[in-house]
Amino acid sequence: xxxxxxxxxxxxxxxxxxxxxxxxxxxxxxxxxxxxxxxxxxxxxxxxxxxxxxxxxxxxxxxxxxxxxxxxxxxxxxxxxxxxxxxxxxxxxxxxxxxxxxxxxxxxxxxxxxxxxxxxxxxxxxxxxxxxxxxxxxxxxxxxxxxxxxxxxxxxxxxxxxxxxxxxxxxxxxxxxxxxxxxxxxxxxxxxxxxxxxxxxxxxxxxxxxxxxxxxxxxxxxxxxxxxxxxxxxxxxxxxxxxxxxxxxxxxxxxxxxxxxxxxxxxxxxxxxxxxxxxxxxxxxxxxxxxxxxxxxxxxxxxxxxxxxxxxxxxxxxxxxxxxxxxxxxxxxxxxxxxxxxxxxxxxxxxxxxxxxxxxxxxxxxxxxxxxx
Numbered sequence: 500x501x502x503x504x505x506x507x508x509x510x511x512x513x514x515x516x517x518x519x520x521x522x523x524x525x526x527x528x529x530x531x532x533x534x535x536x537x538x539x540x541x542x543x544x545x546x547x548x549x550x551x552x553x554x555x556x557x558x559x560x561x562x563x564x565x566x567x568x569x570x571x572x573x574x575x576x577x578x579x580x581x582x583x584x585x586x587x588x589x590x591x592x593x594x595x596x597x598x599x600x601x602x603x604x605x606x607x608x609x610x611x612x613x614x615x616x617x618x619x620x621x622x623x624x625x626x627x628x629x630x631x632x633x634x635x636x637x638x639x640x641x642x643x644x645x646x647x648x649x650x651x652x653x654x655x656x657x658x659x660x661x662x663x664x665x666x667x668x669x670x671x672x673x674x675x676x677x678x679x680x681x682x683x684x685x686x687x688x689x690x691x692x693x694x695x696x697x698x699x700x701x702x703x704x705x706x707x708x709x710x711x712x713x714x715x716x717x718x719x720x721x722x723x724x725x726x727x728x729x730x731x732x733x734x735x736x737x738x739x740x741x742x743x744x745x746x747x748x749x750x751x752x753x754x755x756x757x758x759x760x761x762x763x764x765x766x767x768x769x770x771x772x773x774x775x776x777x778x779x780x781x782x783x784x785x786x787x788x789x790x791x792x793x794x795x796x797x798x799x800x801x802x803x804x805x806x807x808x809x810x811x812x813x814x815x816x817x818x819x820x821x822x823x824x825x826x827x828x829x830x831x832x833x834x835x836x837x838x839x840x841x842x843x844x845x846x847x848x849x850x851x852x853x854x855x856x857x858x859x860x861x862x863x864x865x866x867x868x869x870x871x872x
Contacts, residue, residue, distance in 0.1 A: 506544055507533045508564060509555035514582065518553055536564065541571045548572065554579040561588075585852060618763050620646035624676035624699050626691065627651045631709075631793070631825045632682030635739075638794040639680075643767060650674050658687040665694050673698035678760045681706035684713050693725045703732045703760040707739035707792070709826045709838060732758035738826045738838045740791040740845050742769030749841055752833055765789075771796035771846055775853040777808045791846075795822045799846060808854050815850040819843045 505528055507515045515533045522528045531549055534540030544552060554564045554577055561579050565588075568577050579588045621644075625636050633651075640649045652670045662668060668691060676699035681692050683706075692704060704726060708714045719735050726733045734756050736747035744762045746755045747769075772789035773796070775782060785800035799818045806814050819842065826838040834841060 502527055502529050503551060504529050504531045504547075504549040505551050505553060506531055506547060506549040507553045507555070508536065508540065508544070508568065509533075509553075510535050511555055511582065514555035514580070518555065518580075541567065544568065545571050549575075551576050551578055553577075555582055556580075557582045583856065585856060618677065618759055620648075621678060621760060621763060622674065622676045623647060623649045623678045623680055623764075624674060624695070624701070625649060625651040625680040625682055626688060626695065627653050627682050628684040628688055631684065634794065634823075635680075635682055635792045638790070638792065638797075639768060642790060642794075642797070650676075654683070654688055654691065658685065660685075660687055662687060662690045665691050669694055669698070675699060676701045677703065678764060679704045684710070686713065686715060686718055689714050689718055689722065692722060693729065696726065696729065696731055701731060703758050704734070705742070705761060705764065706733065706735050707742075708735050708737040709739055711737075711829065711831065711838075732756065732761060734758075734761055736769070737831075738842045738845075739793070740770055740795070740826075740842050742792075744769075749845070750834065768792040771799075771849040773800060773849050773853050775803070775811070775850065777854070780808055782806050782808055782811055793822075793824065795819060795824055795846065796849070798822050799850075803850070811854050812847050812851050816843050816847045819846040 505522060507518050507530060509515050519530050519533065522530050531547055532543060534543060552568050552572075552575060554561060554568065556564050556579065558581070561581055565577050565579055568575060580586070581588065623639070625632065625639075627633055627636055636649060636651045639647070643649065652673075655668055658668060673695055679692065679696055679699060679701045681689060681704060683689055689706065692706065695701075696704060704722075706714060706719075706722070708719070714735065722735075723733060734742065734747050734754070736742040737752065741747050741749050742761075742765045744765045745757065746753050748754050766789065768790055769792065770789065771787075771791050774786040774788055776784045782803050782805065785803050787796050787800050790796045799815050799822070802818050803811055803814060824839060824842055826842040828837050828839050830837055831841075
């Protein structure tokens with residue numbers, strides 16, 4: 500593994516210390532320097548030519564520092580953390596936004612190729628089985644970009660567990676597609692994916708794992724090998740709402756990927772991302788920057804307005820529970836948790852990172868009058 504050399508630029512010693520400690524624990528990342536804003540520091544940056552400069556600043560100060568770094572070393576990648584709201588900005592040809600510690604580490608690691616042009620339009624072909632998949636398709640059609648087309652197909656209800664001849668069960672017509680969205684609720688449907696990819700001429704596949712019984716590990720490995728041989732990228736987010744623009748899954752199961760079609764989908768649907776505004780201790784508005792594919796994030800956003808910010812994280816968990824999420828309730832050995840609980844955690848975290856700058860930490864971990872369980 501090649502080492503990514505990182506320089507930390509900030510006027511805030513505690514920020515520098517925290518980032519340095521975090522990066523020291525990450526393999527393949529090396530902090531080669533720390534400096535305050537001064538001509539001497541920019542001269543050091545030019546001399547050392549790091550791969551990434553991490554900027555810790557606030558508001559206008561951040562924009563000014565990023566501009567000065569680019570002036571010193573054009574073409575360098577800059578990862579800037581806004582100290583006012585903890586948003587992470589990646590600057591290189593275009594800009595991406597993140598929120599959490601994982602985003603900071605991934606932003607530093609990620610190759611610069613992400614800055615290439617994004618697909619202007621995308622053709623999605625969804626394999627749908629059950630109300631779960633249909634709800635996802637309808638949500639994507641309603642809230643996806645105007646340049647997307649979404650067609651769907653429902654496989655026969657009498658699919659056998661093992662398909663000796665998949666051709667016999669394929670649709671008569673598969674439209675040309677860029678991305679296949681496999682929303683099956685049985686292993687039999689997953690076995691159709693390679694043939695549908697071939698007929699569609701697709702470039703990528705998203706096959707979420709919201710129930711392990713729908714897509715077992717052994718079948719995932721078989722699909723990975725087959726699709727890789729076809730030159731097609733595939734991701735298997737467990738659960739679906741763990742998908743981001745460059746990775747999927749949670750905790751130690753996190754998997755990085757690089758595919759423009761999947762990344763374009765994940766800019767709009769995947770791990771929930773909100774922009775929350777509050778006044779006088781009350782949530783005034785919640786903008787959904789990235790929805791969950793099933794629409795749960797929009798449901799949570801709508802019902803958080805008017806809530807106390809001290810209760811917002813707790814209420815997000817309750818609202819997620821009330822939404823018809825079909826993530827599995829069986830214990831996942833590799834996670835030590837259920838996918839339903841993981842999905843709820845992702846929703847609460849999305850709210851937590853937004854209200855964190857507004858409250859003392861203890862104020863939203865356990866709402867007043869409610870004992871922690």
